[in-house]
Amino acid sequence: MSATSYAGALRLALDHALRDDDDVFIYGQDVAGSFGGAFKITKGLSDRYGDRVINAPISEDAIAGMAIGAAMEGMRPVIEFQFADFATIAFNQLVNHAGTTYWRTGKPCPLTARLPVGGTPGGGPFHSQMAEAWLGHHPGMVVFAPATVDDAYCMLRQAIASNDPVIFCEHKYLYEQVRDDSFNPDLASALPAGEAAIRRHGRDCTVVAWSAMLYDALRAADVLAREHGIEIEVIDLRCLRPLPRDGVLGSVSRTGRLVVASEDFPFGGVAAELLALVAQHGFGLLDAPPVRVSSLDTPIPFHPSLWAAHRPQAADIVAAVIQTVRF
Amino acid sequence: MQAATSMDSTVTDLGHELRRTHLRAMLNGRLLEERLRSLYRQGLIHGGVYLGFGQEAFSAAGGCCLQKGDVFAPLIRDMAGRLAFGETVEEVLRTYLGKRSGAMRGRDGNIHRGSLEQGILPMISHLGAMLPTAAGILLARRLRGASGSVGLAAIGDGAMACGATHEALNAVAVHRLPLVVMVANNGYSYSSPNSCAFACDDLVQRAEGYGIPGHHCDATDPKAALATMAGAITAARETGQAQLVVGKLLRLCGHGEHDDGAYMDAAQREAARDCLSFGPEQAVADGILAAGEWDQWRQVITTTIDTALATVEAEPDAEPAQEDWQAWSESWPGLEAAP
Ligand SMILES: Cc1ncc(C[n+]2csc(CCOP(=O)(O)OP(=O)(O)O)c2C)c(N)n1
Ligand SMILES: [Mg+2]
Numbered sequence: 001m002s003a004t005s006y007a008g009a010l011r012l013a014l015d016h017a018l019r020d021d022d023d024v025f026i027y028g029q030d031v032a033g034s035f036g037g038a039f040k041i042t043k044g045l046s047d048r049y050g051d052r053v054i055n056a057p058i059s060e061d062a063i064a065g066m067a068i069g070a071a072m073e074g075m076r077p078v079i080e081f082q083f084a085d086f087a088t089i090a091f092n093q094l095v096n097h098a099g100t101t102y103w104r105t106g107k108p109c110p111l112t113a114r115l116p117v118g119g120t121p122g123g124g125p126f127h128s129q130m131a132e133a134w135l136g137h138h139p140g141m142v143v144f145a146p147a148t149v150d151d152a153y154c155m156l157r158q159a160i161a162s163n164d165p166v167i168f169c170e171h172k173y174l175y176e177q178v179r180d181d182s183f184n185p186d187l188a189s190a191l192p193a194g195e196a197a198i199r200r201h202g203r204d205c206t207v208v209a210w211s212a213m214l215y216d217a218l219r220a221a222d223v224l225a226r227e228h229g230i231e232i233e234v235i236d237l238r239c240l241r242p243l244p245r246d247g248v249l250g251s252v253s254r255t256g257r258l259v260v261a262s263e264d265f266p267f268g269g270v271a272a273e274l275l276a277l278v279a280q281h282g283f284g285l286l287d288a289p290p291v292r293v294s295s296l297d298t299p300i301p302f303h304p305s306l307w308a309a310h311r312p313q314a315a316d317i318v319a320a321v322i323q324t325v326r327f
Numbered sequence: 328m329q330a331a332t333s334m335d336s337t338v339t340d341l342g343h344e345l346r347r348t349h350l351r352a353m354l355n356g357r358l359l360e361e362r363l364r365s366l367y368r369q370g371l372i373h374g375g376v377y378l379g380f381g382q383e384a385f386s387a388a389g390g391c392c393l394q395k396g397d398v399f400a401p402l403i404r405d406m407a408g409r410l411a412f413g414e415t416v417e418e419v420l421r422t423y424l425g426k427r428s429g430a431m432r433g434r435d436g437n438i439h440r441g442s443l444e445q446g447i448l449p450m451i452s453h454l455g456a457m458l459p460t461a462a463g464i465l466l467a468r469r470l471r472g473a474s475g476s477v478g479l480a481a482i483g484d485g486a487m488a489c490g491a492t493h494e495a496l497n498a499v500a501v502h503r504l505p506l507v508v509m510v511a512n513n514g515y516s517y518s519s520p521n522s523c524a525f526a527c528d529d530l531v532q533r534a535e536g537y538g539i540p541g542h543h544c545d546a547t548d549p550k551a552a553l554a555t556m557a558g559a560i561t562a563a564r565e566t567g568q569a570q571l572v573v574g575k576l577l578r579l580c581g582h583g584e585h586d587d588g589a590y591m592d593a594a595q596r597e598a599a600r601d602c603l604s605f606g607p608e609q610a611v612a613d614g615i616l617a618a619g620e621w622d623q624w625r626q627v628i629t630t631t632i633d634t635a636l637a638t639v640e641a642e643p644d645a646e647p648a649q650e651d652w653q654a655w656s657e658s659w660p661g662l663e664a665a666p
Contacts, residue, residue: 022471023471025470051470052470054466054502056498057494057497057498057501059494059495059497059498061455061456061459061490061491061494062458062459062462062491062494062495062497062498063459064459065456065457065458065459065460065462065463065491065494065495066459066460066462066463066466066498067463068459068460068463069459069460069461069462069463069464069465069466069467070463070464070466070467070470071463072443072448072460072463072464073463073464073467073468074467075467075470075471077463089490092453092456092491093456093459093491096451096452096453096456097451097453097456097460099654100435100451100654102653102654102655102656103434103653103654104431104434104435104439104449105430105431105441105442105443105449106432107443108656109656139654139655140654140655142655142659162657163656163657164655164656164657164659192660193659193660194659194660195660242659242660244660246660
């Protein structure tokens with residue numbers, strides 16, 4: 001069996017969700033027919049599930065609004081945004097409508113919004129952004145950001161089965177780069193949402209990452225171990241809302257040090273939230289000030305070499321860890 | 328492409344019972360809103376009060392022509408339509424008075440009230456947002472093979488400029504969803520006259536652009552409003568196609584009770600016909616209503632409101648200690664409710 005890609009796992013999760021529940025349907029731009037979406041995640045699904053894979057006009061606001069209506073009616077819509085950046089158009093429906101529905105009405109709003117997030121070379125300012133901070137800010141929202149093939153499959157199934165609106169952040173870079181030859185959907189299991197995964201054990205410093213940044217953290221871990229004799233514990237958050245607070249605090253209690261690596265902009269992001277968490281609830285655990293490594297505070301540049309300087313790299317994580325450990 | 332249709336030809340087809348139900352819903356709406364105005368002035372209402380004075384004939388026409396199982400997305404001036412569709416006076420008052428027993432339990436107020444069980448969507452403030460939501464309910468029903476119901480979404484002349492409104496109108500046309508969008512062109516969008524809101528001659532012209540049938544009426548004329556709405560809702564039900572209905576009328580109050588509407592054109596206001604005055608005259612002339620009957624209705628409705636108010640006033644208010652402060656329907660690990 002050939003290795004399953006992150007994209008393939010997502011496709012399989014949608015396939016199985018459509019197979020197992022007639023209330024699941026997919027709505028988004030170019031998702032149907034032989035085309036199967038801008039990133040081919042829904043390719044082939046309309047052959048099998050026909051009228052439950054529906055092409056939408058370029059109307060993100062209406063797409064989200066219609067999904068809310070269908071969810072209120074008891075269905076489990078999965079909407080696809082071509083790029084997370086375009087979900088800004090649906091921001092109102094997502095946070096003001098989907099996010100408030102349960103609280104206002106006592107009725108759940110079980111929709112899943114799939115957002116291809118993150119940077120790729122040449123992506124530029126409007127096809128590269130992360131979405132967790134601005135969508136996760138609002139009560140009622142759930143935000144997933146899987147980094148592995150198993151999590152891509154299992155967490156998408158969890159998202160669709162959830163009764164709350166889930167923002168499902170799929171990193172474009174991971175679609176084909178991350179592959180797993182041991183992936184088996186029947187055996188795949190994920191931690192419950194809200195629990196972080198320890199992807200590498202270490203006693204010197206905790207490094208928290210999610211989505212594609214997990215792999216930069218793991219590369220940094222190799223370098224730190226090999227060249228500096230520093231062992232970091234790499235925590236994959238997986239889920240940003242709810243935030244796996246216990247997993248982060250637990251790791252910091254073992255290492256006494258925290259570096260958060262985020263691809264997002266620095267201001268008001270999840271990394272800031274994690275630093276606030278540890279400052280408020282884990283101050284006594286810390287042996288050094290916590291550090292956050294984020295992208296630069298400018299729009300995301302188009303040119304690959306500018307972009308590489310804008311987005312944090314493994315070397316930035318290495319430098320932050322050394323600074324923290326030597327404090 | 329269908330041209331804008333005048334529905335005048337169907338006026339005579341309206342049954343007497345429907346016309347009486349319609350008139351009564353108009354009066355229900357006006358009398359309940361007059362009471363809300365008075366409660367507001369006594370300082371008994373939390374938050375704003377927005378009234379539908381002058382729009383009762385149009386709104387009630389929509390509510391009367393819906394059937395149980397249909398979906399209604401009312402906006403801020405649809406008291407008459409809500410009551411016609413089955414909302415009770417008690418339910419209205421519970422929300423305005425901030426009662427825990429109300430549909431919104433004190434969490435949201437007044438015009439935002441609704442009940443998904445009753446098919447009345449609880450609006451969010453953002454204009455245009457409820458159109459695609461009603462459309463999504465219709466899409467879900469079609470996917471589940473449940474046909475026969477239609478949606479009705481209210482919108483104003485000002486909110487016809489919202490991107491959400493356009494996206495939804497296009498989407499219902501593309502997906503052939505039976506949503507009737509009723510536009511109450513009341514001359515103003517808050518303080519702005521029509522000239523600030525759109526540049527075409529009549530908003531019904533947009534129907535052609537979307538490829539859906541358009542209808543318009545003088546919505547100060549109850550018989551015309553009812554005939555037009557009946558025609559549009561029947562067409563949606565029978566053809567499965569979305570419909571755009573524009574009712575011309577005038578807002579006979581400020582935008583909200585905090586607003587005296589001083590910016591409104593005085594001559595236009597003077598010349599405006601109030602559907603609540605014209606309605607009973609028209610009905611008596613048509614032999615639908617007996618002389619004196621209107622005043623009897625008024626008394627009965629007033630008593631109903633008095634009784635409902637006494638009941639609701641005695642019910643407990645929303646209070647923090649009774650709140651669960653839960654914004655998520657699932658208990659996610661690590662998401663504690665209160666800070
Ligand atoms: C998206 C959005 N922008 C602004 C407002 C504030 N607002 C509430 S009502 C209103 C005027 C609406 O005018 P119109 O659509 O003509 O409806 P009417 O009040 O006349 O019934 C405005 C601007 C809003 N609720 N939603
Ligand atoms: Mg208006």
